[in-house]
Amino acid sequence: MSEQATSEQTPPSTQKQPQSVVNRRQPYPQGFLDTISQGWAERPEQMPPLREQAPYAAARRAAVSEAFPGKRLVIPAGSLKQRSNDTDYPFRAHSAFTHLTGWASDAEPDSVLVFEPNGDGHDVTLYFRERADRTTAEFYADATIGEFWIGPRPALPGIAGELGVATAHLDAFEPGEDDLVVDEHDDLTRFVSELRLTKDAYEVAQMRLAIQVTADGFDDIIRELPRIIEHPRGERLVEGVFHQRARSDGNWEGYDTIAASGPHACFLHWTRNDGPVLPGDLILIDAGAEVDSLYTADITRTLPVSGTFTPIQRRVYETVREAADAAFAVARPGVRFREVHAAAMEVLARRTAEWGLLPVTAEEALDADRGGQHRRYMVHGTSHHLGLDVHDCAQARREMYYDGVLEPGMVFTIEPGLYFQIDDLTVPEEYRGIGVRIEDDILLTEDGPVNLSSALPRTADEVEAWMARLRG
Structure with missing residues (x-):
């Protein structure tokens, strides 16, 4: 496994250096920083078809919404878990998150499914960290989420189309004091567990x-x-x-x-x-x-x-x-x-x-x-x-x-x-x-x-x- 190469130099002003980038090994030369964002082909956005499991996940979300009227519900996918030093265990999303989104082995760490009460039920939004723009230092320098290290992350429109649920960037998610969060609120945790007792x-x-x-x-x-x-x-x-x-x-x-x-x-x-x-x-x-x-x-x-x-x-x-x-x-x-x-x-x-x-x-x-x-x-x-x-x-x-x-x-x-x-x-x-x-x-x-x-x-x-x- 290659070592994480991070930079203590300031990248071009068009780039935003992620806080997680800390130099321990190799600084990036200025020539690299000046050219890394250039010379990339356009990536056409493709709209994949709705996944087979999407209608079933929608029905499960409807059952959750009906059970908790007026409550803001938060179902996290979970985060990477450290195995040793800078290596992590393979990511596996929380079962309740997978059950309610249909997003399974390819789910993104730190994603959050949110039920926002709207008076008639809930507006449901899936927040996740979209792929990094190639003008950002995250693209090449962050070994946890950077594309050069782990491959491209999915785009918001594509996941919205595949899962049939509204999506937004993780940065837009703001937790609330009265949120009911799976594994932190007994009633919600119990309900989403019992929802899986019978299979569709x-x-x-x-x-x-x-x-x-x-x-x-x-x-x-x-x-x-x-x-x-x-x-x-x-x-x-x-x-x-x-x-x-x-x-x-x-x-x-x-x-x-x-x-x-x-x-x-x-x-x-x-x-x-x-x-x-x-x-x-x-x-x-x-x-x-x-x-x-x-x-x-x-x-x-x-x-x-x-x-x-x-x-x-x-x-x-x-x-x-x-x-x-x-x-x-x-x-x-x-x-x-x-x-x-x-x-x-x-x-x-x-x-x-x-x-x-x-x-x-x-x-x-x-x-x-x-x-x-x-x-x-x-x-x-x-x-x-x-x-x-x-x-x-x-x-x-x-x-x-x-x-x-x-x-x-x-x-x-x-x-x-x-x-x-x-x-x-x-x-x-x-x-x-x-x-x-x-x-x-x-x-x-x-x-x-x-x-x-x-x-x-x-x-x-x-x-x-x-x-x-x-x-x-």
């Missing part, structure tokens, strides 16, 4: 796309298993193989990939991914591609590294699948969200009791007040909403989420698991170090649940056949 047709299509890219990434991993096994940090190779697919066919990963092999699979959010992938072990891969619209998948498959399950691995795996199937069976419109989890827990309590792992009966373990002994082996929940965030709608009220009623258009995961830590003396030695999770992405329709990720094999037999086919 555009969102469902994007979810399907993200799931397809993710499925292709799992295929890639299986094909690369011989190379992965040979490397002392094979988990890193799993992560890298999936990253290549997520970046080539999408935007990024929706969350840090979990590539947990052997006993690492018992750590629910193992993202260090620095261990080996050894024949005879299971590897739990929890990964999701985020596409350019910023919608993400969230899928987990647990694979036998050798290609076939041992008898004890198969027993644990098929029990987890049984729990997932039970959860799927109860997911219907009108059912409480928490009942999906309860159905999975009934299976896991019954099976772990049958195996002699519990100090009580399955019925006692399932007692709401005095039970829970089986939760030692699955401490997480079975489901969460999914969409722009991997844990979507996280600021929704409990009565709308965990205690809420399932409705058509909701997209959520079903992901039971069993995890027997390597040093857990409550289970026989043959179970220790085995971690299994199966996670699918579910769309609820009027007729019941649809498994959007069903193309990825789920049963133990199907997984073994899948691996044999891809590995030749």
Whole structure:
């Protein structure tokens, strides 16, 4: 990465030196300053067509406007976040901003969507930093926003035409004392989160796309298993193989990939991914591609590294699948969200009791007040909403989420698991170090649940056949 070249010299009077330009390395010679603004071809303004998501975003804005009459609302996209010194993490706009604008992977940092009350509703304006004029020092000297460094920024008319919303330069935005700001005002933050609980047709299509890219990434991993096994940090190779697919066919990963092999699979959010992938072990891969619209998948498959399950691995795996199937069976419109989890827990309590792992009966373990002994082996929940965030709608009220009623258009995961830590003396030695999770992405329709990720094999037999086919 080239160093930021900034100037302590005063540019020509026609140029405005941005405050962020501070000399640390190379001053610009006067000849450069005298000529840098000259000799550039005209850039004709093109008016791109309205984006597919624009009408859906407009409907969402209308719902927000109706919910907050007379209030000035501010939804920031967010700013770049520092990784180290003068390098930043890749920018990703706030999910509420993306949901209400339709501006996704190409959104500009520091942009702000503003709802200005007008008596009949709101005038909505999208403020962002337009491309720098080539007569400004910002054009060549500011490594954060200058075109020479990061490429051209979009023009106001073009974004207005693509998104179907009025635009203005960021310099024209003035915050007000009574503004309701997302993530600073509870009612607004909660409303825009709950607005995403049900998905429209555009969102469902994007979810399907993200799931397809993710499925292709799992295929890639299986094909690369011989190379992965040979490397002392094979988990890193799993992560890298999936990253290549997520970046080539999408935007990024929706969350840090979990590539947990052997006993690492018992750590629910193992993202260090620095261990080996050894024949005879299971590897739990929890990964999701985020596409350019910023919608993400969230899928987990647990694979036998050798290609076939041992008898004890198969027993644990098929029990987890049984729990997932039970959860799927109860997911219907009108059912409480928490009942999906309860159905999975009934299976896991019954099976772990049958195996002699519990100090009580399955019925006692399932007692709401005095039970829970089986939760030692699955401490997480079975489901969460999914969409722009991997844990979507996280600021929704409990009565709308965990205690809420399932409705058509909701997209959520079903992901039971069993995890027997390597040093857990409550289970026989043959179970220790085995971690299994199966996670699918579910769309609820009027007729019941649809498994959007069903193309990825789920049963133990199907997984073994899948691996044999891809590995030749």
